[in-house]
Amino acid sequence: MKAIISSAKLHCEEFYARSTLKVAKDLLGCYLNRRLPSGLVLNAEITEVEAYTANDPACHAFNGKTKRTQVLFGPPGRAYVYFIYGMYNCLNVVTEPDGIPGAVLIRGLNGIADSGAKLNGPGKICKYWQIDRELNGVSLLALDSPLWITKRADGTSPKILKSERIGISQAQDRLWRFYT
């Protein structure tokens, strides 16, 4: 058995089975980890997120469950990856208890592979980290997952700023974009 993670710990399902707004803010400062098909593992600190909830006109799940959005209604702690603008994929983490839709969009990373480089924008993150719809629905909780999230090692929490969400045409008054 090989150890993928030494010091950092995975969140458990209970972490994701909470209010989407709380999960969004708590994910800031955590680390997104990605095992590429080549075997190479990338990791970087989450620095920007957005929350999308059941009673939110900007959420894909707002108009009910469809083939595309069904993972939003499923168990928490899974990846929701959708294809947008004919070119880009966006990565979300599913929140709320099973049966209630909700997700946190990952919009920004910092310190990619210890290089210190920043990666801004959900489309670019998925492009550079080879995240596409094949990962839609995968659990982030299993150690053999190609995608998982770990807590920050020092146990501290970053200072959180908020603003309107980017690129939406509805519910623009909700300050549900959080960043560090």
Add this chain to the structure above:
DNA sequence: GGGCCGATTGTT
């Protein structure tokens, strides 16, 4: 089957 739109991004 047709048409419109989108949780984006890079270029004009």
Add this chain to the structure above:
DNA sequence: ACAATCGGCCCG
């Protein structure tokens, strides 16, 4: 400002 580029969803 706008083009790139295509799946989902609604309508008929």
